[in-house]
Amino acid sequence: MxxxxxxxxxxxxxxxxxxxxxxxxxxxxxxxxxxxxxxxxxxxxxxxxxxxxxxxxxxxxxxxxxxxxxxxxxxxxxxxxxxxxxxxxxxxxxxxxxxxxxxxxxxLPFEVADYVDFYSSEHHARNAGAIFRPDGGDSLLPNWKHLPIGYHGRAGTVVVSGTEIVRPSGQRKAPTDAAPVFGPSVRLDIEAEVGFVVGVPSAHGTPVALGDFREHVFGLTLLNDWSARDIQAWEYVPLGPFLAKSFATSVSAWITPLEALEDARVTPPERTHPLLPYLDDAATEPAGYDLRISVALNGHVVSEPPFSSMYWTAAQQLAHMTVNGASLRTGDLYGSGTVSGPHEHERGSLLELTWNGRDPLELPDGKRAFLEDGDVVTLSAWAPGPGGVRVGLGEVSGRIAAG
Structure with missing residues (x-):
């Protein structure tokens, strides 16, 4: 037995x-x-x-x-x-x-020191670019293939799976509105992500090299970066996400150690642009992970994003996060950014799945463009393990409550 x-x-x-x-x-x-x-x-x-x-x-x-x-x-x-x-x-x-x-x-399994979130799926970035900049041309911004884009989030609102998510309020302004209005978000979204948990700190002023990733990062966890798209659209120019993201980030109650994922390590997608030396992983060990994620809305699977398609790896994100001399602290958490694959059923946000609300999802309990009060979102995942067995990642779930 x-x-x-x-x-x-x-x-x-x-x-x-x-x-x-x-x-x-x-x-x-x-x-x-x-x-x-x-x-x-x-x-x-x-x-x-x-x-x-x-x-x-x-x-x-x-x-x-x-x-x-x-x-x-x-x-x-x-x-x-x-x-x-x-x-x-x-x-x-x-x-x-x-x-x-x-x-x-x-x-919540660890005390979160700092929280950073990245934007490292090329498929997600291209989809978002096409949605918000539909006037043709390359949907990627010029810097995207040269460095992992990220923003500094709010550690104090990272919550454990099962915590109720209160619909956030803030300013929003539709293109046809003469002035902004204040109220609960009407375009509440998810972002299916993977979070990496830092164990060993680093000295202030000393960057962490690509090859030292496994000396500092203890393990990973599923992460849902809840996003208020209407608040985000009004506030993100010129400085990026703020209130649209800082109200809540959910993580699993379980941290999977990197040692349990040795058989899931894979080579990331081909790099199409030359990388600066501190990000160049051509000669390093494979730093991608083959994680198979499922996104369920009220028990109905709406997406299955593949983490193996992420352009920037967790090792590159860590190197970039510290290259300016920023130090790591025990309990630092950084998110991968929305995980999306090349196919429609692999998109990791409702923004993409519904193309910004234009094409609502048909669910057993009705149509959804964005989240309604009472909706429950659950992320689950597994990875290949030794001898063909699967390594399960602890799920992360949250129910939307009226704000």
């Missing part, structure tokens, strides 16, 4: 072991857990029972101490947890520390 009677091929098997933070019913204490199937293992309690030297790192209310410990410790902790859930000799010791996933409360 598979380890601890887990069904064969379960995407949350011992080859995965994503990290989260949970609390038990009626308890205020939070602690680090790892997911195995539909169970959560109290990692700190198991580590103490087995005499692990890393028990103190895991007996924390967030993952930040583990994140800061560095790659060698990450590997050691992962190896000991894998042994704990697969070695029959440990079964009797660790079984009391498993809890049904349905019986625990999951929390």
């Amino acid at each position: 598979p380890p601890f009677d887990l069904p064969e091929g379960d995407p949350f098997g011992p080859h995965n072991l994503p990290y989260g933070v949970f609390s038990l019913p009626g308890a205020s204490e939070r602690t680090v857990g790892v997911r195995l199937g539909d169970q959560v293992l109290d990692a700190a309690a198991a580590a103490r029972a087995l005499g692990s030297p890393h028990a103190a790192l895991l007996a924390r209310p967030t993952l930040n101490a583990l994140l800061a410990a560095g790659r060698t410790t990450w590997s050691e902790v992962r190896r000991s947890l894998t042994e704990a859930v697969t070695d029959p000799a440990h079964r009797a010791t660790v079984e009391p520390f498993f809890h049904p996933l349905s019986a625990v409360t999951l929390h």
Whole structure:
């Protein structure tokens, strides 16, 4: 039988072991857990029972101490947890520390230090360019193939999956309006993304090289960058996104360590323009990831964006983010930008799926151009794992509430 009677091929098997933070019913204490199937293992309690030297790192209310410990410790902790859930000799010791996933409360797994969001899908960028600049010519802006475009977001409004998203209010102005008006957004959207979680900080004034990506980044998580398109259209010139993005960003309760995704690493798309040395990845190890994302609106799958099509990699984003000397902090989060593929069913935002509302989606519960109050958006994903098994990524979900 598979380890601890887990069904064969379960995407949350011992080859995965994503990290989260949970609390038990009626308890205020939070602690680090790892997911195995539909169970959560109290990692700190198991580590103490087995005499692990890393028990103190895991007996924390967030993952930040583990994140800061560095790659060698990450590997050691992962190896000991894998042994704990697969070695029959440990079964009797660790079984009391498993809890049904349905019986625990999951929390934001790490304290977010800074949040940056990128714009790294060529397909998304071309679609957005064609929507907003329909007068012909190249829909990409001149700098897009030379550097990863990004903006600095708001760390304090990153929320865990399941948190209700209140419809934001702000200024908006339609092209036919004489003046802006204030009120709740009427063009509320999603952006299906992948977030990368920084563990080891860097010194201020010292850029992080492409090859050092895996020394600093602990793992990844699914991310939904909620976007108020009407507020964004009015405010983004000349400085870019602000209130249209800063009201909420949802992340999964589970962080998948990079070590669990070795079999999902792929070469990114061919670079069509020469890159400056600090971004040139021609001679580096493959830094793309083959992640298969699904976007569901009220339980109905509306898109399946492929992360392998992303033009700029997470390693390039990290290098660009720090090339000016900006430092990393433990708990920094950066988003990939909307993930969109070359086909219509692979678009990662309603902006693209409905072509800015022109072509509403036909859903079982009615048409949708943008999100309505009560709508629930869920992102899920998997990646190829060892021996053909899938590596599941923890889903991220949010329900829209009236503002």
